[in-house]
Amino acid sequence: MWVIYGFHLYFTLEIILAMARALFGLELEPQFDKPHLSTSVQNFWGRRWNLVVSQTLRSTVYEPALFISAQVLGRKWASLPAVMCTFAVSALMHEILFYYMGRLRPTWEVTWFFLLHGAWVVAEIWIKKVVKDRWRLPRLISTPMTVGFVMVSGFWLFIPQLFRCKFYVRAFEEYAVLGAFVKDVVADATSNLKKMKPMRGASLANQAAVCPRMRQDPPPKSPSNHEKSLKSQNRNQPSPLDQDGHNSQDPPPNCLNGGNPHPRITQKERTSIRNYAIKGVLVALLFRVYNYSDHVHPKAILVISGFLMYFMLEIILATAAFVARATLGLELEPQFDKPYLSTSLQDFWGRRWNLVVSRTLRPSVYDPVLCVSAQFMGQKWAQLPAVVCTFLVSALMHELIFYYMGRTRPTWEITWFFLLHGACLVVEIVIKKLAKDRYRLPWVIAMPLTVGFVMGTGFWLFIPQLLRCKVPARAFEEYALLGAFVKEVVAGGAVKLTIQ
Numbered sequence: 001m002w003v004i005y006g007f008h009l010y011f012t013l014e015i016i017l018a019m020a021r022a023l024f025g026l027e028l029e030p031q032f033d034k035p036h037l038s039t040s041v042q043n044f045w046g047r048r049w050n051l052v053v054s055q056t057l058r059s060t061v062y063e064p065a066l067f068i069s070a071q072v073l074g075r076k077w078a079s080l081p082a083v084m085c086t087f088a089v090s091a092l093m094h095e096i097l098f099y100y101m102g103r104l105r106p107t108w109e110v111t112w113f114f115l116l117h118g119a120w121v122v123a124e125i126w127i128k129k130v131v132k133d134r135w136r137l138p139r140l141i142s143t144p145m146t147v148g149f150v151m152v153s154g155f156w157l158f159i160p161q162l163f164r165c166k167f168y169v170r171a172f173e174e175y176a177v178l179g180a181f182v183k184d185v186v187a188d189a190t191s192n193l194k195k196m197k198p199m200r201g202a203s204l205a206n207q208a209a210v211c212p213r214m215r216q217d218p219p220p221k222s223p224s225n226h227e228k229s230l231k232s233q234n235r236n237q238p239s240p241l242d243q244d245g246h247n248s249q250d251p252p253p254n255c256l257n258g259g260n261p262h263p264r265i266t267q268k269e270r271t272s273i274r275n276y277a278i279k280g281v282l283v284a285l286l287f288r289v290y291n292y293s294d295h296v297h298p299k300a301i302l303v304i305s306g307f308l309m310y311f312m313l314e315i316i317l318a319t320a321a322f323v324a325r326a327t328l329g330l331e332l333e334p335q336f337d338k339p340y341l342s343t344s345l346q347d348f349w350g351r352r353w354n355l356v357v358s359r360t361l362r363p364s365v366y367d368p369v370l371c372v373s374a375q376f377m378g379q380k381w382a383q384l385p386a387v388v389c390t391f392l393v394s395a396l397m398h399e400l401i402f403y404y405m406g407r408t409r410p411t412w413e414i415t416w417f418f419l420l421h422g423a424c425l426v427v428e429i430v431i432k433k434l435a436k437d438r439y440r441l442p443w444v445i446a447m448p449l450t451v452g453f454v455m456g457t458g459f460w461l462f463i464p465q466l467l468r469c470k471v472p473a474r475a476f477e478e479y480a481l482l483g484a485f486v487k488e489v490v491a492g493g494a495v496k497l498t499i500q
Contacts, residue, residue, distance in 0.1 A: 010035075035150075039142040041120045044150060053090075062086045076129070080122050087118030099485045102165025106488060113157035120149070276318055279311045286311070305463050306455065310339075339454075343446040345425045348454060357394070366390045380433070384426050391422030406469030417461035424453070 014032060031051055038044035046054060065085040070078035091114035095106050136142070286308050289296065296304075314336060321332040335355055342348035350358060369389040374382035395418035399410050441449070 036147055037143060038146045038150070039137075039139055040124055040146055041117060041149065042124050044146060045117065045121065057086050057090060061089045079125060083121050083125065084115075084118045087114045087121070090114050096482070096485055098161055098165050099488075100481060103481070104165060106485070107161070107164075109157045110161050113153060116153060116157070117150075276315060279315055283308065283311045283315065299459075301467070303459060305466060306458055309463075309466070310336075340451055341447060342450045342454070343441075343443050344450055345421060345428055345453070348450060349421070349425070361390050361394060365393045383429060387425055387429070388419075388422045391418045391425070394418050402465055402469050405474055408468065411465070411468075413461045414465050417457060420457060420461070421454075 010032070033048045033051065035044055035048040038048050062082050062085070066078050066082040069081040072078075073081070088111075091111040094110045094114065095108070098104075098110060099106055137145070286304050289304060317332075317335045321334075324332050333356065337352045337355065339348055339352040342352050366386050366389075370382050370386040373385040377385070392415075395415040398414045398418070399412070402414060403410055440446070
């Protein structure tokens, strides 16, 4: 059964990626590259298996560990501890994942699996450096040895833990939740279409009367060098979400000749300890008030929940950044940049709030839609549908997350929240393009307007859904699970030290 399950897991992942390409025309980055042809364990993990995770671990764990170990061991042997650190981090992540799925005391077999593979890769690298690649095993020998080692160690240490935590059953539960969400979306869309069907004939007649030549005039063709110029524009210019109210065809002012640089690129300031201490005290006070929510006005609970969410995110991310800076010497990119000082919605979403997500949505949604819309609307106005599509995708992702947490039928208030912000952002872009940045509201007026709009719409459409899905309670459950896992780790280590 373990052998069958191992092959089933691999084939299922491959089929899901193939279906995404066939059904939606999406060219996703390959997750696997014929792992059965691996000629070494280094080749297996670095080039053929779980490539997205490998690329992520390389930039977040391997390269920082390589930089630190190079100062101690020298450049020649610095890769050895860096490889072991990477496999150790991957092992801990898998242990936390399995603990979350099974709620069972860890047996550390998954950790030994990754440490064994890490030691094997270290041995391979050491042998290759010693012999200087002058001799290698033939492919007919190295491939069966590598695949055999991976399969035997996996069936010995890894696959049994999947069965132990009932991964298969939980995977079907997740698919059922996703299917139910899609079913609700399709049902709502079908009901709306049925309501609109009687109006369809009149609508088409009106269009034919107003635009009799609509079908005769083909859309204008784009110039031959259109795609090349568009790619150059995307590569050299920021998206509207990255701007502080400037035309995308002009660089933001005050960035040259000693002006203020882009805060997200060159910001070096660190918020003082006093600032975080004040936020910690506020969180404690707000939690105390939240415990008496039955005696507090519902509107006040909305405001408290909004401030709690922001303060807790700031404190958690600041703690993670401090740990990374103290242990690894790394400066993590900020997730927020004083959103209460935003002077426009562009400034809020592009420079100050949830910056990592903004940078993720740009290459995955904004840039592709920009390329398509530029062929129909021209480069000047192509940003508008790209911005709306970006907010729409973000809305659907939030709806799916909230559906997963609450298991309740979506009310689409989250979608309306993001579409409202997307529409207002489009209006901002249009006004700034028409005015050509010749007129701006003073920051004394723009800042309260922006922050007030974000808070008002958030308390109206967004925060109620957080409370409806019981996000605070579920967050405490997740923290309790993480704390239990850490407790198990510390207790296991203390027992081993006592025995020794």
